[in-house]
Amino acid sequence: MNRHHRISTYAAGLIAAIATMSSAAAQETPIGIGFSMAQTGMLAQATPSQLNTYNLWKDSVNARGGLDLGSGRRRPIAFVQYDDQSRPDQAVRIYEKLISDDKVDLLLPPWGTPFHIALAPVLEKYKFPMVGNTAASVAVRQVKPGYIWFTTSAIPDKIGPELVALATSNGVKRAAVINNVLPFTKELKTFLLPALKAANIDVKVEGEYPPDIKDMTSLLTQITQAKPDAVLALSYPSDSVLYAKQARELNLQAGFQFVAIGASDVPFRKAIGDAGNGLVTIGHWAPTRSEWRGAKDFYDRYVQRYQVEPDFLNSALAWMSLEILEQAVAKAGLDKEKLRDTIASGTFETINGPVKFEGVQNAITPTAFLQIQKGKLELVWPKSIATSEFEPKKEW
Amino acid sequence: MTSVATLLSGQLLFSALVAGSLYALVGLGLNLVYGTMRLLNVAHGDLVMIGAYVAFWLLSAFGWSPLWAAPVVAVVCAFTGLVLYELLFRSLLAARSSIVRIEANSLLLFFGLSVIIQNTMALSVTATPVGYQYLDGIYHLGNVAMTGNRIATLIVSLLICVAVGLFLRFNVFGLALRAVIERTDAARIVGVDIELVHRVSFGAGFATAGIAGVLVSMMEQFSPFIGFPFTVSAFIVVILGGLGNIYGGFAAAFVLGALESYGVALTSANLRSVLLYGTFVAALILFPQGLLARRAAR
Numbered sequence: 001m002n003r004h005h006r007i008s009t010y011a012a013g014l015i016a017a018i019a020t021m022s023s024a025a026a027q028e029t030p031i032g033i034g035f036s037m038a039q040t041g042m043l044a045q046a047t048p049s050q051l052n053t054y055n056l057w058k059d060s061v062n063a064r065g066g067l068d069l070g071s072g073r074r075r076p077i078a079f080v081q082y083d084d085q086s087r088p089d090q091a092v093r094i095y096e097k098l099i100s101d102d103k104v105d106l107l108l109p110p111w112g113t114p115f116h117i118a119l120a121p122v123l124e125k126y127k128f129p130m131v132g133n134t135a136a137s138v139a140v141r142q143v144k145p146g147y148i149w150f151t152t153s154a155i156p157d158k159i160g161p162e163l164v165a166l167a168t169s170n171g172v173k174r175a176a177v178i179n180n181v182l183p184f185t186k187e188l189k190t191f192l193l194p195a196l197k198a199a200n201i202d203v204k205v206e207g208e209y210p211p212d213i214k215d216m217t218s219l220l221t222q223i224t225q226a227k228p229d230a231v232l233a234l235s236y237p238s239d240s241v242l243y244a245k246q247a248r249e250l251n252l253q254a255g256f257q258f259v260a261i262g263a264s265d266v267p268f269r270k271a272i273g274d275a276g277n278g279l280v281t282i283g284h285w286a287p288t289r290s291e292w293r294g295a296k297d298f299y300d301r302y303v304q305r306y307q308v309e310p311d312f313l314n315s316a317l318a319w320m321s322l323e324i325l326e327q328a329v330a331k332a333g334l335d336k337e338k339l340r341d342t343i344a345s346g347t348f349e350t351i352n353g354p355v356k357f358e359g360v361q362n363a364i365t366p367t368a369f370l371q372i373q374k375g376k377l378e379l380v381w382p383k384s385i386a387t388s389e390f391e392p393k394k395e396w
Numbered sequence: 397m398t399s400v401a402t403l404l405s406g407q408l409l410f411s412a413l414v415a416g417s418l419y420a421l422v423g424l425g426l427n428l429v430y431g432t433m434r435l436l437n438v439a440h441g442d443l444v445m446i447g448a449y450v451a452f453w454l455l456s457a458f459g460w461s462p463l464w465a466a467p468v469v470a471v472v473c474a475f476t477g478l479v480l481y482e483l484l485f486r487s488l489l490a491a492r493s494s495i496v497r498i499e500a501n502s503l504l505l506f507f508g509l510s511v512i513i514q515n516t517m518a519l520s521v522t523a524t525p526v527g528y529q530y531l532d533g534i535y536h537l538g539n540v541a542m543t544g545n546r547i548a549t550l551i552v553s554l555l556i557c558v559a560v561g562l563f564l565r566f567n568v569f570g571l572a573l574r575a576v577i578e579r580t581d582a583a584r585i586v587g588v589d590i591e592l593v594h595r596v597s598f599g600a601g602f603a604t605a606g607i608a609g610v611l612v613s614m615m616e617q618f619s620p621f622i623g624f625p626f627t628v629s630a631f632i633v634v635i636l637g638g639l640g641n642i643y644g645g646f647a648a649a650f651v652l653g654a655l656e657s658y659g660v661a662l663t664s665a666n667l668r669s670v671l672l673y674g675t676f677v678a679a680l681i682l683f684p685q686g687l688l689a690r691r692a693a694r
Contacts, residue, residue: 039518039519039523040514040515040518040519041515041518041621042621044515044518044523044620044621045518045523045524045619045620045621046523047523048522048523048524049524181666207664207665207666208664208665208666209665209666209668210665210666210668210669212625212668212669213665213668214415214616214625214656215411215415215656215657215660216665217407217408217410217411217657218402218408218411218657218660218665219660219665221402221405221407221408221661222402225401225402237525237617238525238616238617238619241525241527241616241617242616242617245532245543245615245616248532248534248543249534249541249542249543249546250407250541251534251541267524267525267526267527267617268617270526270527270528271525271526271527271528271529271617272527273529273532
């Protein structure tokens with residue numbers, strides 16, 4: 001081998017090595033998945049259960065070798081994450097940036113209904129599909145179907161009649177209804193009151209209160225004197241705790257007591273302890289239904305990682321949306337139009353059973369309710385998915 | 397509409413007293429800082445939040461009872477206050493600017509601090525609301541049911557307010573502090589150590605806010621964002637009672653507590669803010685120097 005030939009061989013080897021390394025690097029380029037989350041500002045307190053779920057998913061996907069793109073191809077995933085400062089307008093700017101500047105491959109949703117709705121036009125504009133999760137309002141139906149889907153079945157016009165059905169099946173004839181004036185609970189009330197009237201349930205006390213309420217004594221004293229069978233507190237997390245603490249102080253006796261939001265997450269039960277037993281709340285998932293594939297596994301891994309139970313509503317919704325996205329990508333890859341068609345037409349197995357979208361909405365998962373029993377959350381309605389029988393609330 | 401029996405029940409009175417005593421304690425700290433230095437501490441409610449978290453951490457990490465932890469929380473908050481005083485406010489006060497300028501600058505500084513404190517807490521400890529159970533036994537006095545932590549709040553708040561009131565009336569340093577509140581220049585001429593009074597007031601103001609936070613944490617769920625309503629309540633108390641008028645602030649706090657309980661019972665819980673701010677505006681028009689203006693006349 002002469003000198004010239006030797007140099008040519010070395011050069012060819014070097015080029016081949018560089019090409020191999022570049023190819024390996026290209027194969028390992030992570031799939032960019034973008035989202036914003038309120039980490040500062042007033043809504044930051046609501047987002048940890050959703051963000052924890054996203055991080056758990058990311059690590060479990062990467063531990064499996066990456067996201068399945070179909071045909072056995074897998075690529076690791078990496079998050080591109082921003083703080084939207086609890087502002088929907090900021091979230092809109094962030095998602096524009098994620099799509100056009102960061103050029104992410106996939107999007108996950110931020111927390112909350114106003115954010116989802118604000119993002120719908122952006123997704124439409126860029127024809128970028130996104131599976132929503134923590135959004136619940138009849139307003140989602142006004143969103144043009146196409147590039148966004150809503151996973152929850154806890155929509156106020158369904159919750160109202162179903163809650164009344166649960167109450168009447170347990171002999172409720174007289175109710176008290178109090179509500180926080182924030183949008184979700186106010187909307188819920190507009191569907192609950194007609195449903196109560198239709199079921200001939202007499203509303204003995206009806207009252208509203210502001211989000212910053214510090215004392216419910218006068219409201220709860222009126223309710224105590226009215227002796228209703230059911231107290232329906234359309235509340236947010238902090239006032240759910242306030243309701244429970246002050247109802248306990250006044251020994252408010254009603255066999256059916258409902259708090260809307262907050263009780264599906266651990267901080268509520270930590271704040272009020274055994275007094276929470278018997279309270280009913282919104283939620284359509286429980287880890288103990290064995291036919292829901294992966295439900296127990298998700299619960300166990302979440303507990304192992306965060307040393308706390310997932311939120312039975314928001315964490316479950318977030319995980320469902322991730323499962324839908326993962327299954328859709330495994331069928332359609334990263335092509336946006338194929339992905340959109342797959343999500344819009346497919347049926348997906350989730351920890352909450354099968355999900356199929358009609359328009360923007362989940363058409364399969366039933367609207368359901370949880371009850372705290374012996375410190376644990378059990379599905380008590382509808383009976384088709386119940387994990388336990390409803391138990392009337394006894395002592396506080 | 398609430399029945400007469402409800403209005404006359406001790407239950408509403410108890411609620412009014414608990415709320416009033418807590419507002420008195422929260423307002424006291426703000427009043428000390430404003431009265432002696434004319435600093436508008438709009439981050440005051442965030443100190444209440446910090447007190448709540450410190451109590452929670454001491455309970456979680458060491459099992460310390462929140463009531464016994466309260467002195468530690470007070471020291472932590474006072475120390476934080478002194479550090480901030482040295483870093484941010486001493487030079488502002490040393491410049492002997494006009495009251496308007498001090499108020500304006502301090503308002504901006506404290507506003508910035510408030511945003512930083514809230515978001516730093518949210519990012520470092522997560523914003524998930526936390527709560528715990530402590531002294532949650534129910535006690536009865538006649539028909540009135542009282543949770544132990546609300547009784548403790550009433551007692552501790554009253555004790556601190558009375559102690560501070562007595563200190564200001566009978567202790568030499570307390571008299572000096574009142575002198576600074578009423579006429580700073582005159583106090584300086586007669587030899588009062590103004591800077592020492594400033595430091596003590598700043599530390600004490602922060603400490604009382606921290607203790608209020610401990611009490612709040614026993615009763616409510618809290619997050620890094622609970623502070624603002626306490627700041628608003630404290631300002632209503634302080635302005636209603638007369639800026640810098642400690643005793644007027646105590647009276648205003650109980651008026652506020654009564655308004656919250658009885659006003660809401662007579663109208664609607666939804667009208668709470670309207671009642672509070674409506675009374676506040678009416679009082680500003682009718683008593684521009686505060687409820688106890690005559691006694692506080694300078």
